[in-house]
Amino acid sequence: MVSAAGETRAVHARAPGKINVFLKVGALVDDGYHDLATAYQAVSLYEDVRAWHADDFSVTFGGPIDTSALTVDGSNLAIKAARMLARRTGYRRGVRLHIDKHVPIAGGMGGGSADAAATLIACDELWGTDLPREDLLALAARLGSDVPFAMVGGTAIGSGRGDRLSPALAKGTFQWVLAIAEFGMSTPTVYSELDRHRERHAQDIFFAKTQPSVETNVLQALRAGDPHMLAEALHNDLQAPALHIAPGLGAVLELGEENGALAGIISGSGPTVAFLAPDLDGALELQIALSAARLNVVRATGPVHGARLVNEH
Numbered sequence: 001m002v003s004a005a006g007e008t009r010a011v012h013a014r015a016p017g018k019i020n021v022f023l024k025v026g027a028l029v030d031d032g033y034h035d036l037a038t039a040y041q042a043v044s045l046y047e048d049v050r051a052w053h054a055d056d057f058s059v060t061f062g063g064p065i066d067t068s069a070l071t072v073d074g075s076n077l078a079i080k081a082a083r084m085l086a087r088r089t090g091y092r093r094g095v096r097l098h099i100d101k102h103v104p105i106a107g108g109m110g111g112g113s114a115d116a117a118a119t120l121i122a123c124d125e126l127w128g129t130d131l132p133r134e135d136l137l138a139l140a141a142r143l144g145s146d147v148p149f150a151m152v153g154g155t156a157i158g159s160g161r162g163d164r165l166s167p168a169l170a171k172g173t174f175q176w177v178l179a180i181a182e183f184g185m186s187t188p189t190v191y192s193e194l195d196r197h198r199e200r201h202a203q204d205i206f207f208a209k210t211q212p213s214v215e216t217n218v219l220q221a222l223r224a225g226d227p228h229m230l231a232e233a234l235h236n237d238l239q240a241p242a243l244h245i246a247p248g249l250g251a252v253l254e255l256g257e258e259n260g261a262l263a264g265i266i267s268g269s270g271p272t273v274a275f276l277a278p279d280l281d282g283a284l285e286l287q288i289a290l291s292a293a294r295l296n297v298v299r300a301t302g303p304v305h306g307a308r309l310v311n312e313h
């Protein structure tokens with residue numbers, strides 16, 4: 001995109017983080033992934049990706065969170081996304097990316113997935129490659145299980161690895177307060193902990209090998225837009241293994257529930273703890289109480305839109 005003055009302007013795309021309001025993990029499949037049934041909600045913490053024409057591929061980071069631990073080479077998911085789109089479309093040059101991050105890193109909220117989704121949209125626009133949406137979604141699924149949802153946003157049911165999406169009816173806006181940990185957690189480590197736990201307790205716990213499904217009370221709560229119903233229905237199979245790895249998160253969950261949260265849940269594979277508040281006032285009170293306890297907290301609402309271009313004018 002070249003302006004009248006001749007300088008190159010950035011293409012800007014934005015994608016949201018997510019909370020899994022329901023996540024049931026089924027069997028470990030031969031490909032190393034688990035069958036899932038999840039209900040995703042996109043929330044108003046966004047990754048802002050700006051893309052400029054360049055001969056090679058590079059990425060820099062900014063925004064309010066510490067990004068010093070992120071890689072900026074070919075192992076970064078945004079670079080992988082750009083390279084994959086270039087390969088798929090035969091585009092021969094590269095891109096310079098800058099990402100302002102607002103979603104916690106390795107926090108279980110799909111920040112890296114949102115980077116990849118926004119990068120696909122931004123590069124497709126910058127390069128004029130104009131790939132059909134279903135092809136972009138297919139690339140997204142190859143980049144990571146949560147990337148298709150970052151593209152689609154809103155409220156959706158995920159099956160397979162979480163990448164096979166169907167829309168869910170949702171009404172209203174839910175108020176969340178997120179307690180962000182000072183450390184990140186590796187998704188494969190949390191899944192392995194779950195597998196180990198299931199092996200250890202194979203005698204005592206019944207674990208169905210069939211494809212899991214999202215319970216109807218979750219769908220009803222989302223459809224009604226009722227936070228009290230949703231609080232009753234929140235569920236995450238990754239919560240127990242995440243708490244086993246990081247037991248301190250148990251006290252965070254208790255603190256939120258003592259201070260007006262309807263319920264708290266570990267987001268995805270953690271360690272972010274998501275609290276559902278009854279309304280905006282409740283969310284503000286909870287935010288103050290948790291901040292007073294020296295937790296790093298942000299407020300977010302959901303559902304919000306998926307990855308899209310932002311017109312800066």
Ligand code: C5P
Pocket residue numbers: 032033034035036143144145146160161162187188191
């Ligand atoms: O797809 P993604 O790269 O986000 O997955 C990261 C890791 O999380 C996988 O390598 C796998 O260990 C685990 N995972 C899983 N089952 C899923 C999704 C992720 O075991 N459905």
